[in-house]
Amino acid sequence: MSLRVVVDTDSGLSPWRQVYDQIIRMVISGALPPGSRLPPIRQLARDLGLASGTVARVYRELESAGWVTTARARGTVVAEPAGYPDPALVLQTAAAEFVGLARDLGVDLETAVAAVKAVYRAAD
Amino acid sequence: MPLDNKIAVAISLFVFGLVVLFLLWPGRRQGERLLRRWGIADPGEQDIADGVRYLRRRRFWYPWLFLLIPGVIPTILGPILVGGLLAEVFAQRPARQARRSALLVERRVLDLVPWWAIILFALASLGAAVRLGLTSQWVLLTAVVVTAAAAWVVVLLAVRRPAIGRAEVDLALRTRSARVAVGLAIAAVASLGASPIGNLPGFLAAVLGVVALIAISQPDRHRAPAALRAG
Numbered sequence: 001m002s003l004r005v006v007v008d009t010d011s012g013l014s015p016w017r018q019v020y021d022q023i024i025r026m027v028i029s030g031a032l033p034p035g036s037r038l039p040p041i042r043q044l045a046r047d048l049g050l051a052s053g054t055v056a057r058v059y060r061e062l063e064s065a066g067w068v069t070t071a072r073a074r075g076t077v078v079a080e081p082a083g084y085p086d087p088a089l090v091l092q093t094a095a096a097e098f099v100g101l102a103r104d105l106g107v108d109l110e111t112a113v114a115a116v117k118a119v120y121r122a123a124d
Numbered sequence: 125m126p127l128d129n130k131i132a133v134a135i136s137l138f139v140f141g142l143v144v145l146f147l148l149w150p151g152r153r154q155g156e157r158l159l160r161r162w163g164i165a166d167p168g169e170q171d172i173a174d175g176v177r178y179l180r181r182r183r184f185w186y187p188w189l190f191l192l193i194p195g196v197i198p199t200i201l202g203p204i205l206v207g208g209l210l211a212e213v214f215a216q217r218p219a220r221q222a223r224r225s226a227l228l229v230e231r232r233v234l235d236l237v238p239w240w241a242i243i244l245f246a247l248a249s250l251g252a253a254v255r256l257g258l259t260s261q262w263v264l265l266t267a268v269v270v271t272a273a274a275a276w277v278v279v280l281l282a283v284r285r286p287a288i289g290r291a292e293v294d295l296a297l298r299t300r301s302a303r304v305a306v307g308l309a310i311a312a313v314a315s316l317g318a319s320p321i322g323n324l325p326g327f328l329a330a331v332l333g334v335v336a337l338i339a340i341s342q343p344d345r346h347r348a349p350a351a352l353r354a355g
Contacts, residue, residue: 003228010222047226049219
């Protein structure tokens with residue numbers, strides 16, 4: 001997996017969330033192993049054309065969820081796996097968001113599950 | 125030099141710059157050659173367009189900067205360095221397109237310019253400044269300080285600017301900007317530090333400066349920069 005982060009401002013998802021999700025995927029896949037240093041907030045913000053506060057929020061949320069640690073000297077680094085959130089909890093949180101969206105759209109359980117299955121198959 | 129002579133020289137250099145611009149105005153072939161030379165083995169159409177735009181944003185300034193050589197820019201290498209500086213300043217504008225990408229790797233000066241080139245740059249600048257200071261040549265000393273500062277600013281701006289195109293192309297163009305600026309500055313301060321005309325040590329310093337320029341302005345073939353290795 002590449003270390004490339006992509007932000008699409010037309011996607012409908014907030015930019016901070018796009019960056020946050022991609023970094024978590026990189027950590028889970030091992031593309032960003034424990035101890036990897038993330039770029040400084042200002043560098044990533046400039047490269048992605050985002051405000052520094054947006055990237056600062058990404059790093060803050062990652063830190064509060066246990067994915068990264070921040071120290072003045074070392075900057076923001078990927079945490080040891082022991083510090084990662086419980087995978088079941090991560091899945092449950094994502095599922096809750098998906099169910100919330102499905103309910104907002106008025107979609108029933110079967111249709112929502114079918115959408116998940118379709119994405120699973122497409123990703124294989 | 126009398127003012128009317130300066131104006132005549134300035135106009136001649138401006139015309140020379142226009143001819144150079146006309147002859148060297150980059151097209152698709154030059155953009156592709158630039159990228160291949162800097163390690164992009166198989167550049168796509170968008171990569172080549174980025175490379176052409178990169179070259180044009182530098183060369184556009186040459187005629188106007190050649191105009192300033194008599195009296196303002198004391199070396200023939202100055203316009204190329206200042207052209208690079210202006211291009212990097214304008215490249216600081218934030219990305220406007222909806223889809224933007226970045227590599228999740230910290231960029232540092234040493235990813236673009238090797239340590240030995242930075243040491244050589246520091247030694248050449250310091251040596252020229254000390255020599256000119258000891259011989260009280262304050263105008264040339266100021267030119268050396270400004271040249272060294274301009275090159276260092278180009279390097280810092282090349283590290284800092286938002287990404288252009290694919291990560292590999294972006295890194296190649298950043299590296300080229302930084303290395304060419306450092307090489308030009310070494311050659312310029314070497315020739316400013318001691319007059320190369322009728323002076324053997326000065327001539328040797330100028331020759332060594334040009335050798336350093338050629339060596340530093342080459343892509344590093346045996347070492348991929350850290351950001352590229354990570355990407």
